[in-house]
Amino acid sequence: MRKRVPLNAIRAFEATARNQSVAKAADELCVTPTAVSHQIRQLEEFLQVRLFIRKNSRIELTTEARNNVHQIGRALDLINEAIAALEGSDYDERRRLNVAASTSVASFFLMPRLYDFTLRAPDIDLNIRTFLSRKEAEEQEMDIRILNWQSQMECQVEPLVEEEVVPVCAPAVAARFGNDPREILKNAPLLHVDRANDGLDSTYPDWARYLAEYGISRSDLSHGARFNQAGTSIEAACAGVGVILGRSLLIEDALQKGRLVRVSEPYPIRSPYFLQSPWKSTNKESIQRFKDWILEKVRSNGLVHAI
Known part of the structure; x- marks a missing residue:
């Protein structure tokens, strides 16, 4: 019993x-x-x-x-x-695919494109799970993870894209400083994203590193609004709060719609993203179909640089 x-x-x-x-x-x-x-x-x-x-x-x-x-x-x-x-559903004829991505990547990169995947793969039900930290990402059992670090897990790892980091702001902010890149970078309010300390690449730029690269000095680098997620910092920049170091995967839509404009050159080092999947899986066909689809989307995207 x-x-x-x-x-x-x-x-x-x-x-x-x-x-x-x-x-x-x-x-x-x-x-x-x-x-x-x-x-x-x-x-x-x-x-x-x-x-x-x-x-x-x-x-x-x-x-x-x-x-x-x-x-x-x-x-x-x-x-x-x-x-x-x-319930007599067609569950056995459908397949469920578990995909994990950071909250920002899921919202700003995946979501605008997922409708296309549902049209191409109507027999696959996606289960999207988001994470805020490396630990959270690697504890979830997933078919595919989109990561911007090289995981030590025993999994298949494939390059996806390289992400540019470039200063962006609302058009009104740029106009306030005469649309002059150096004036904007020297005087406009700076917005900051506090990234989780998960052992990510230490070369990922913050404002101090970016401004030093282009020879611009500011005494107020620690000032300005701070955010714990890239998504909220993007919304703040669109609202005219200040300038952010925008990530190309996340700011594409805002740039296309004119909510944000590029201020100056991107940081010279790009940040890589990877697709991680199990070496062995009963869901291998669905995993490969998703990989083929997302790689095609990356290659056809002018703002994202395929590796």
Whole structure:
């Protein structure tokens, strides 16, 4: 006889562990954060095991929870598949492809193009997962990851694109300084993105490195609005708050629509992106179809430089 388990509580735990956030789990499950917290406490009482360590506003999985969360996720996937089969769906005729990308790359690079993929591959259901850190990206079980670092995981790694980093601002900001690149770089407010310290390439430029490269000196390099995600910094730049070091994968649409303009030359070192996938997978055909599609999109894109 199977032990009766609280499935709703298990779903709340798995969603919180995967998102590393009670609030994000609540959004995914369409409930309140309070309800998610209650379900987790219920599961902890049921198991007599602590699942999370709460540190101020952050939560971390305990060792016991970390060792089992992936198996729980797979079990929930199996339940979903079984329910789909009972509903008489065409699940067996379709394929699910799990793709991970940073929040910014998913929003600004993938999303504008995904409709085209759904037209070309109507038999594949995409499952897009976003991450904010290297640790979060590599802990997820994915068919494809889009990364801007060389992972040490045992996976197939293929070059995707090289990304330019170039100063951009709203047209009104450029006009305020006479559309003069040096005047803009010397006097316009600077916007900053605080990148997670995940061992990424130390040559990735910040304002100090960029301005030094082009011989421009400023005493206020540490001033200006700061953001923890590139997406919000792009919106701030479009709104005229200041100048950002724009990443070509993310600013393409804003440049095409005239919401942003280039201020000066790009940084001389480009940042590479890679496609990472398992060496062995039962989903190999779908993985290859997605790779072929995204590489074609990269090659046909004038602002993104294929490796």
